[in-house]
Amino acid sequence: MNRSTARPRWWMPAAAGIIVVVLLAVLFSFASVRQAAADFLGIFRLQKITIIPISPEQWEAQQGKLESLEALMEQGFLGEPTFLREPSDPVRVKDANEASRLAGFRVRVPGYLPDGAVRKEFSVAAGPAIRYEVERDKAQSVLELLGVTDIALPNVEKLTVEVDIPSVVLQEYRLPAEGGTETRFAVYQVLNPTAAVEPAVDPAVFGEAALRALGVPAEEARRLAGSVDWTCTLVIPVPTNLAAFREVSVDGSAGVLLEEVAEEAGEPMRTLLWQKDDVIYMVAGRLRGSELVHIAESLR
Secondary structure, three states: OOOOOOHHHHOOOOOOOOOOOOOOHHHOOOOOOOOEOOOOOOEOOOOEEEEEEEOHHHHHHHHHHHHHHHHHHHOOOOOOOEEEEOOOOOEEOOOHHHHHHHHOOOOOOEOOOOOOOEEEEEEEEEOOEEEEEEEHHHHHHHHHHOOOOOOOOOOOOEEEEEEEOOEEEEEEEEEEEEOOEEEEEEEEEEEOOEEEEEOOOOHHHHHHHHHHHOOOOHHHHHHHHHHOOOOOEEEEEEEOOOEEEEEEEEOOEEEEEEEEOOOOOOOOOEEEEEEEOOEEEEEEEOOOHHHHHHHHHOEO
16 A cells, blocks of 8 residues: 655646546555546535446557656646645554544544454544646647547636645554465545636536546547536546456445455455545455455444
């Protein structure tokens, strides 16, 4: 589980170069999963999660282009973000009460743990607040680089995007080593990020452009973009050759269980993700899916 807080990895505009990323880098170990969720009408408030599968053929066709885009991003082609608040180093806490006080919301702890599990870390960190300006002409040229030539972005000179990721709470556990391999799992709790964009534009245009950039065929991308409420939905494109997923009921909410397509023996990496009461939850580790759900259901 990547817990890096390096600036380029905390967030990244998606393929269109404008969609605001609100899913933290800590949330997934699948490095190739492209994440995006945005509000282009005002303030984004996450209420639901939608998975969009990307076929191996679609992913392979676009992967080289996306890597080229990442290189351009790192060179500052679309500009550099302004940090309104730097992400903080994690602060270790002793219990849920202290964590709640620092995080600004009620932090929950598991009532159930697998046999032998020992908590090794309980910490709270402030996420970044970022302002980012994107010139429309450069964003359009990025789309063309990705092979999307039939979508015109809104006729504005530039968009100003502000993203605020308030706080992240981590509880990390370790299980006794079996065969010399130590098993770890973690429970993350993230206060809902917010995002705002000026001027207000139609979010479906950017959603369609991003899906096309990820290799989704034109007609399907248009249909999907039109069916998503971009003001409250976290959209996670998942290459199906890298991860499988299914919807689950967890903690009284609708959730998603992702499982890496592992090439080695042993339990694959699994991630259970859901949202409840303005908090994003994740339980992740090399445990069976039923164990992750059991841990999630026991949060108190």
